[in-house]
Amino acid sequence: MSVSDLSAKQTIHPASAPGESLNLEIVGDGAFTTADMTLSVGPAHPATHGVLRVVLEMDGERVKSAHPVIGYMHRGFEKLAEHRDFRQNAALVNRHDWLSGMSNEIGLMLTVERMLEMEVPERAQWIRMLMAEYNRILNHLLFVGSYGLELGAITPMFYATRERERIQYLLESATGGRLHYTYNQPGGVKIDLPKGFLHQSVELVADVRKRLRDFDDLLLGNEIFQARTKGVGPLSTDVALSYGVSGPTLQATGIPEDVRVSEPYLKYDEVEVPVPVGENGDSWDRFYCLLGRMKASCHIIEQIHDHLPPGPVNVKLPKMVKAPEGATYARVENPLGSLGYWLESDGGRTPWRLKMRTASFSNVQVLPYLLEGVLVPDAISVLGSVFFVVGDVDR
């Protein structure tokens, strides 16, 4: 069979040609035929952080359409939550987005406390803020490092790991966990900060702030990095909002939307929260906002150091915390965007229903829109800069 014999949209299966297993689909007719290719990126692909699968229809190196296939990591968190009491649920929610455990815990506890109409001690609220901001830096550092890796720059990952280790060490000294803290409980945090924590924290935040400049020099100031990100995967504000995108991905489109500012929880109304914004919503702006948020977190932590009051860090709870009948919803600014918990209780000690609204799930939805028509390398650039954690998508 010669090439010219092939009619439109015919799949070729030559007996022993190496192209056999590639399952190429011939498009067009005559001598100048091209073949469309289905490229499955993931779940083992290095550009998908976790088991996301994106099926790309390719025309040469150009993506014709993209379909994220989710669900490989589905572990039924929402159902599991119905069988654990509110304290135990803290251990569950810091696992669906394994990089933002502290923020997730705080989100759940705020929901429960709102249900119980519980007054949380001042010190506990400030400590929660401190922890949440460190957790935010921890999360963003990994994205900064791995985004460099996706564009072929290996060094940022090592620099990010260097800071992550120190922050994890600090958080471990207070909570006993490096990623999964289980530090929050209804009415406050489990135990007070250990001796010397604040001193170390002051030093650490100064170091982190200083070393964030490495990323500015290594990535933002790099011409190849600029060429690979500027104008790549632009997202307009309208489209972003219609897909429910939030966090740095939304801020990059020019909206200074941040739950910490628009609906302050804990003590965020008593500190200054800088919100970086972008202009075009392209990969460059998304990355810029991510770096900006890290600097903002450093700024917030420094303010917390000045404000942290003495006093108790939790309220004495009965052995069995029972939420009154009813339903409520609370949302927090998770490192990746807006995270909400809808809690319905029938008056028992476990949630009757716990529904999560996660930032990653919404962010992933916009991928088919962003990936259409881009080249493979740009697809990776977009994939890495639309911030999501796969566990947070699949839950």
Next chain:
Amino acid sequence: MIEAFTVVSRGFVAQTPGLLDTDTFLLSVALKVALVLGLFFVVPLAVGYMEHKAMARLQHRRGPMFAGPAGSLQLVADGIKFLQKEDVIPRAADKHVFALAPGLALVPAILIFFVLPLAPGVWAADLELGLFYALAITSISVLGVMMGGWASANKFSLYGGLRAAAQLIAYELPLILAAIAVAVQAGSLSLVGIVESQANFLLPGTNINVWFVFPQLLGFGIFFLAALAELSRPPFDMPIADSELVFGYMTEYTGIKFAMYLLTEYAGMVSMSALMVVLYLGGWQLLPGVPLPGCEGAGGLFDCGVLGTLLGLGVTLGKIVLLTFVMVWARVAYPRLREDQLQRMSWLVLVPLSLLNLAIVAVAKVVF
């Protein structure tokens, strides 16, 4: 390939006056093969170790430290590990082509070492067309890469192979044009001749003794960039592009075949750096215009005495390591370009610039 061998053996013959004296001829051939193989296996390993350690320093970590003193045997240990690994061939792969590809990619990397002059009198063959031979032989390696990419029956490999082909075609041109300018300047295509003509090259219109890098700074820059792209080293490593194409044309390779591709890369780094040293940096000369101790001019083996030869050897290897260090540095500092940006840079920037460079050199050659 057969032509290449003929050319090389003719080089042996030309350098062996007592051709009929079989003992001397065989000894000379054995010595030269030993020299080339030693160079081929030892220097790339040293460069690989340097890459491990230099990258570690630049990235605030330690690098290998357990195998051998300061981790110096890490690559040897890696080699043994590669040998032990299972040799997997995908079921749909074109088995013979798949198996042949890494070997084919490796061959030109060895063959180029035959014409590289290391010190006065230390080279396997001084060909009249040495530069032509070196440039011709390097372009064969693309065949090994393309064969591997196509025969793997893997979409990522196919992309990698095609990208490699496009990239190597695009960068062959500026590479050759930049090298031609040197040949015009030196008035010779022989690599030894090019090194020797740098010994007493005066900057036009002055009395200052310089190497070719000074009048040809532009050409040197073009050659360096093009060499980096030819080797698919970051920031031009699109054929491999681990985050995009998993590992490009190497995706399906395991064990010793994978190691052969890796060795090709390091041998390529050494040979390209050696070419740059020969063409632009005065080869074995320590300083422009200052001959090595005991050296009047290059001749046969050890013509300069042991001290001069060893010094020349050290100088050449030192310069090679310096250039490879710059390549490692670039790898640590830069992200990867996009394939179309790479093509644009070659055709719209490097090719016109290298033509301009060639024109300037040719005119200057006539005028001065």
